[in-house]
Amino acid sequence: MTTLEAAADAARDNLAALESEAIHIFREVAGEFDRPVILFSGGKDSTLLLHLAIKAFWPAPVPFPLLHVDTGHNFDEVIAFRDHVVEKYGLRLVVASVQDYIDDGRLVERADGTRNPLQTQPLLDAIADNKFDAVFGGGRRDEERARAKERIFSLRSAFGQWDPRRQRPELWNLYNGRHRPGEHVRVFPLSNFTEADVWNYIAREQVELPSIYYAHQRKVYSRDGMWLTEGPWGGPRADEEVHELTVRYRTVGDGSCTGAVESTASTVEEVIAEVQASRLTERGATRADDRMSEAAMEDRKREGYF
Amino acid sequence: MSSLLRLATAGSVDDGKSTLVGRLLYDTKSVLADQLDAIERASVDKGMTTPDLSLLVDGLRSEREQGITIDVAYRYFATPNRSFVLADTPGHVQYTRNTVTGASTAQLGVLLVDARNGVVEQTRRHAAVLAMLGVPRLVLAVNKVDLIDYDEAAFTVIAKEFAAHATSLGYAEGTVLAIPVSALQGDNVATKSENTPWYSGPTLLEHLEEVPVAPDPHEAPFRMPVQYVIRPRTPEYPDYRGYAGQIAAGTVRPGDEVVVLPQGLKSTVESVDTADGSLDEAGTGKSITVVLSDDLDITRGDVIAAADNAPKVTDEFTAALCWLSSKQLEPGARVLVKQGTRTVQAMVEELNARFDEQTLSIVDAPEKLELNEIGNVSLRLAEQLPVDDYTVSPRTGAFIVIDPKDGDTLAAGLVGHRFSQLKGVTEPEVA
Numbered sequence: 001m002t003t004l005e006a007a008a009d010a011a012r013d014n015l016a017a018l019e020s021e022a023i024h025i026f027r028e029v030a031g032e033f034d035r036p037v038i039l040f041s042g043g044k045d046s047t048l049l050l051h052l053a054i055k056a057f058w059p060a061p062v063p064f065p066l067l068h069v070d071t072g073h074n075f076d077e078v079i080a081f082r083d084h085v086v087e088k089y090g091l092r093l094v095v096a097s098v099q100d101y102i103d104d105g106r107l108v109e110r111a112d113g114t115r116n117p118l119q120t121q122p123l124l125d126a127i128a129d130n131k132f133d134a135v136f137g138g139g140r141r142d143e144e145r146a147r148a149k150e151r152i153f154s155l156r157s158a159f160g161q162w163d164p165r166r167q168r169p170e171l172w173n174l175y176n177g178r179h180r181p182g183e184h185v186r187v188f189p190l191s192n193f194t195e196a197d198v199w200n201y202i203a204r205e206q207v208e209l210p211s212i213y214y215a216h217q218r219k220v221y222s223r224d225g226m227w228l229t230e231g232p233w234g235g236p237r238a239d240e241e242v243h244e245l246t247v248r249y250r251t252v253g254d255g256s257c258t259g260a261v262e263s264t265a266s267t268v269e270e271v272i273a274e275v276q277a278s279r280l281t282e283r284g285a286t287r288a289d290d291r292m293s294e295a296a297m298e299d300r301k302r303e304g305y306f
Numbered sequence: 307m308s309s310l311l312r313l314a315t316a317g318s319v320d321d322g323k324s325t326l327v328g329r330l331l332y333d334t335k336s337v338l339a340d341q342l343d344a345i346e347r348a349s350v351d352k353g354m355t356t357p358d359l360s361l362l363v364d365g366l367r368s369e370r371e372q373g374i375t376i377d378v379a380y381r382y383f384a385t386p387n388r389s390f391v392l393a394d395t396p397g398h399v400q401y402t403r404n405t406v407t408g409a410s411t412a413q414l415g416v417l418l419v420d421a422r423n424g425v426v427e428q429t430r431r432h433a434a435v436l437a438m439l440g441v442p443r444l445v446l447a448v449n450k451v452d453l454i455d456y457d458e459a460a461f462t463v464i465a466k467e468f469a470a471h472a473t474s475l476g477y478a479e480g481t482v483l484a485i486p487v488s489a490l491q492g493d494n495v496a497t498k499s500e501n502t503p504w505y506s507g508p509t510l511l512e513h514l515e516e517v518p519v520a521p522d523p524h525e526a527p528f529r530m531p532v533q534y535v536i537r538p539r540t541p542e543y544p545d546y547r548g549y550a551g552q553i554a555a556g557t558v559r560p561g562d563e564v565v566v567l568p569q570g571l572k573s574t575v576e577s578v579d580t581a582d583g584s585l586d587e588a589g590t591g592k593s594i595t596v597v598l599s600d601d602l603d604i605t606r607g608d609v610i611a612a613a614d615n616a617p618k619v620t621d622e623f624t625a626a627l628c629w630l631s632s633k634q635l636e637p638g639a640r641v642l643v644k645q646g647t648r649t650v651q652a653m654v655e656e657l658n659a660r661f662d663e664q665t666l667s668i669v670d671a672p673e674k675l676e677l678n679e680i681g682n683v684s685l686r687l688a689e690q691l692p693v694d695d696y697t698v699s700p701r702t703g704a705f706i707v708i709d710p711k712d713g714d715t716l717a718a719g720l721v722g723h724r725f726s727q728l729k730g731v732t733e734p735e736v737a
């Protein structure tokens with residue numbers, strides 16, 4: 001076998017194993033919980049999550065609704081994609097709206113205009129109001145050091161909080177989903193996917209994604225070393241020059257703090273090549289919220305974030 | 307050669323596990339610029355002149371503050387020949403439960419010792435856990451050889467002592483390799499060190515790339531715990547009824563004779579389905595949906611198994627436990643046992659033995675089992691379960707013990723595991 005063939009084999013085995021693991025996790029939750037829900041933003045990880053859920057229960061429909069925590073700072077293409085997917089698969093979508101919370105005073109807009117940290121409260125309220133007991137998230141351990149520490153079944157307190165010092169042992173593939181009333185479990189079927197795995201799997205399965213993941217022309221301005229897009233979140237300021245560039249997004253989050261990367265990758269194959277050559281992690285390249293501090297992600301998770 | 311290797315580090319606190327993992331990631335160019343920036347900044351803040359590579363894995367605030375690992379970190383890297391899933395586990399005795407978590411799925415254990423101290427109590431504890439869990443191969447990474455002037459004699463003493471210990475734990479010759487390394491400087495991690503001309507073996511990375519992985523037990527008889535019954539009841543599939551699960555052992559093909567346990571109902575596999583179409587054959591680890599040719603009453607928790615080689619169905623068995631809770635176990639305790647996809651009530655009737663992993667001896671009929679202790683117990687279950695011996699079929703012989711009161715995971719369980727299976731340990735017959 002040549003090195004190239006061996007490498008291709010390795011990649012195929014790896015994706016097959018990751019797929020089977022994720023499907024197993026979905027089915028465990030369907031078998032053991034009363035009211036699971038899939039967090040769905042329309043981004044690539046949650047789209048992949050849904051794709052795997054569909055495969056897990058085929059030919060039956062996915063037995064869970066979707067929950068979108070909507071920051072109000074959206075990319076139009078992503079919302080359109082979300083609605084298209086919901087319609088196509090006949091799913092039920094629950095939306096928890098940060099804007100509603102700001103409008104009626106339950107939340108206050110931050111000085112920096114970023115709404116990512118504001119998602120936690122509407123998320124926790126939606127979980128409590130709908131009595132969701134298992135919440136699937138698209139988090140991956142390779143995204144960030146604190147995520148690398150989280151279990152596949154991650155118990156959250158009645159306040160939605162993650163306590164990293166009190167995680168249960170997680171042995172073999174025997175997941176323990178026991179929780180008390182009011183508590184819930186966050187479940188991460190993509191835990192062991194890397195960014196490269198995600199893209200290779202998207203290519204293999206021909207998963208449809210929002211167009212902004214591929215290269216397109218966009219008016220952007222530079223802030224904190226990132227290319228942000230114009231939008232209702234108050235940019236650009238007078239001193240921020242607008243450029244028209246060919247860009248794409250590596251992650252999709254709140255529009256006010258998700259940066260675009262300059263890229264001409266317009267197909268999955270080109271994106272895979274680009275990801276492989278990149279010297280930055282996807283969060284490092286595109287997320288202002290994670291640059292805030294060494295422990296930004298851990299702190300948000302402790303508060304109940306995804 | 308298998309293309310995916312799952313490995314876990316183990317060994318005493320501060321012996322350099324996280325640094326070694328960081329070094330492996332760094333030397334295989336698996337660390338990206340922003341991650342490196344972040345740890346360089348943090349290292350400068352701590353007054354260090356070179357980046358502290360352990361910060362690549364010690365991702366929690368309290369880990370960085372205390373300079374120790376508290377919980378398992380999972381990291382991924384690949385070389386042209388293999389993909390690796392790496393579990394970096396804590397050495398501190400208080401967090402042994404997290405070490406067991408990381409080791410439970412490992413195909414290779416990388417056990418570290420500090421070359422200045424050699425094999426210590428925690429090394430022996432972790433070696434015993436790895437042996438119990440059936441991790442088939444070990445590397446003894448004799449770390450910090452830079453601090454002993456790359457002394458061959460000291461390395462040899464440690465390697466010999468450990469080889470004897472590993473043999474007592476049942477590791478056959480050729481399954482344990484000792485490598486002198488410096489995680490800090492990189493000696494023999496990804497590049498052959500000039501400081502150890504007396505060492506002619508592979509570097510750690512070479513070994514990881516080449517070490518044979520125990521083949522999937524394709525010969526093993528088929529086992530699949532049913533996770534979920536798929537009944538679409540849609541116009542397109544009005545009568546479809548499939549049993550969804552992940553193959554725990556063996557392979558399955560259409561036409562295979564199977565038995566559904568614990569009921570003992572016989573049937574034939576009509577098709578092996580996936581969303582990508584039906585398969586001619588599916589092997590261990592694959593998630594599938596099985597359609598049977600008879601209309602049977604099958605639910606989550608049942609096991610579909612090869613008809614000619616089925617597991618025994620029983621409501622009592624003996625098992626080894628790695629006790630992972632600070633609540634101690636006493637005879638008569640009521641617990642929950644989760645095995646496969648079924649959770650049943652159980653009573654611990656007898657504590658038969660405790661394995662003293664330090665002296666490799668057996669303590670008969672202990673009064674209790676405490677945190678991090680390894681014991682053998684007799685369990686009686688409220689329902690019949692199809693079980694295999696862990697040593698024969700790990701995925702159907704493994705179970706977890708859950709506290710019915712608060713849902714905590716109390717122990718890792720291994721059906722049928724006897725300490726006499728660890729070579730060199732003699733134990734009295736269990737009644």
Ligand SMILES: Nc1nc2c(ncn2[C@@H]2O[C@H](COP(=O)(O)OP(=O)(O)OP(=O)(O)O)[C@@H](O)[C@H]2O)c(=O)[nH]1
Nearest residue numbers: 319320321322323324325374375397450488489490
């Ligand atoms: N001189 C020298 N120091 C090392 C070497 N490897 C690790 N160290 C140092 O040993 C200390 C502990 O290293 P860690 O990697 O955190 O140890 P660990 O085994 O992960 O510790 P726990 O996870 O808490 O059990 C750190 O100060 C390291 O810099 C080595 O090869 N040589």
Ligand SMILES: [Mg+2]
Nearest residue numbers: 323324374375
């Ligand atoms: Mg460590």
